[in-house]
Amino acid sequence: DTAVSQTPKYLVTQMGNDKSIKCEQNLGHDTMYWYKQDSKKFLKIMFSYNNKELIINETVPNRFSPKSPDKAHLNLHINSLELGDSAVYFCASNLGGLDEQFFGPGTRLTVL
Amino acid sequence: DAKTTQPPSMDCAEGRAANLPCNHSTISGNEYVYWYRQIHSQGPQYIIHGLKNNETNEMASLIITEDRKSSTLILPHATLRDTAVYYCIVRVPGSQGILIFGKGTKLSVKP
Numbered sequence: 001d002t003a004v005s006q007t008p009k010y011l012v013t014q015m016g017n018d019k020s021i022k023c024e025q026n027l028g029h030d031t032m033y034w035y036k037q038d039s040k041k042f043l044k045i046m047f048s049y050n051n052k053e054l055i056i057n058e059t060v061p062n063r064f065s066p067k068s069p070d071k072a073h074l075n076l077h078i079n080s081l082e083l084g085d086s087a088v089y090f091c092a093s094n095l096g097g098l099d100e101q102f103f104g105p106g107t108r109l110t111v112l
Numbered sequence: 113d114a115k116t117t118q119p120p121s122m123d124c125a126e127g128r129a130a131n132l133p134c135n136h137s138t139i140s141g142n143e144y145v146y147w148y149r150q151i152h153s154q155g156p157q158y159i160i161h162g163l164k165n166n167e168t169n170e171m172a173s174l175i176i177t178e179d180r181k182s183s184t185l186i187l188p189h190a191t192l193r194d195t196a197v198y199y200c201i202v203r204v205p206g207s208q209g210i211l212i213f214g215k216g217t218k219l220s221v222k223p
Contacts, residue, residue, distance in 0.1 A: 004155070031209055041197070043156070043213040055208045090155050097209050098144060103155030 003027050004104040006091050012110045013081055021076045021107045023091030032074035033092040033101065034066060043090070049074055050096060078109075086111045115139070115202045121218040124194075130187040132217050134200030137181045143204045145176060147185045148211070149196040156199065156213075159185065190221045 004025045013019050025032065031050040037043045047066045048055040054066065063079045074093075078085060091104040117135040124130040136145060146161040160167055160174045162183070167174045173186040187194055197216040 033209070033211075035211075042215070043150075043199075043211075045210045045212070048208045048210050053208070055210065092155070094209060098146075098161075098203055098205060099209070100158035100161075101156075101209065101211060103157065106153070106155055 004091060004093055004102050006089075006104040006107050008107060009105065010108050010110075012112065014112055015081055015083060017081050018077070018079045019081060019109070020078070021089055021091075021109070023074050023076070023104055024072055025091075025093040025102070025104075026072065027093060027102060029093035029095055029102075030071065031094055031096040032068070033094075034074065034076050035090040035092065035103075037088040037090060037106070039087070046076075046089075047074075081111045083111050085109060115212070116200045116214050118198075118200055118214060118217045120215065121220070123220050123222060124187075124190045126192060126221055126223050127189055130185075130190040130194065130219055130221065132185040132187075132198050132200075132219060133182065134185070135182045136200070136202050139180050139202055140204065141180075143202045145174065145180075145183050146201045146203055146211075147172070147174065148199045148201065148213075149194075150199070150216070151193075151196040156211075159198075161203075190219075192221050192223065195219060195221045 034046040088106045092101040094101045147159040148156045150156045162174045176183045199216040
């Protein structure tokens, strides 16, 4: 009965490849998020998404795109992977606004 | 950028209270103070939040100064499992729920 789950937990790939990370929440939440935690442990928002609005952090390259097949899922697609994309990516969800966010366990992406 | 300032690290003896300070001197009247923590290799976890009044839940207490320029998170009886990075975050309604994390405080609870 995991609340927010991510797959895969680890992802190792070559530069230039395209990959996806999946996120699912079973909490009935309306809003989902993607955060990136780099090697220096800084956590930064990438996207905020509900069925009405996508908020994109302007620093996120357009090689990154969130896709939501339904309210319970927000997948992260990354095109033309670069070395600097290596990081831990966290998905989160909440009811929206200031409601507490529930985070997934993270996906460690390593680009070789 | 984060609107809060926290000490980079703190130590606490197991079983004692851990008091984690946070400065948010530029906080506005409608901004809330939130605390999250991240235990090693896990996703961040919500702890508590407040606006003006002190708050307490099963995890911690939050003390906000009267001028709201600083706050303290209190873990009343710290355990080894409380070792984590603690983030103090100021949030404003209408911010699309986005969390702006700073560098946080690395709390080490020692036996």
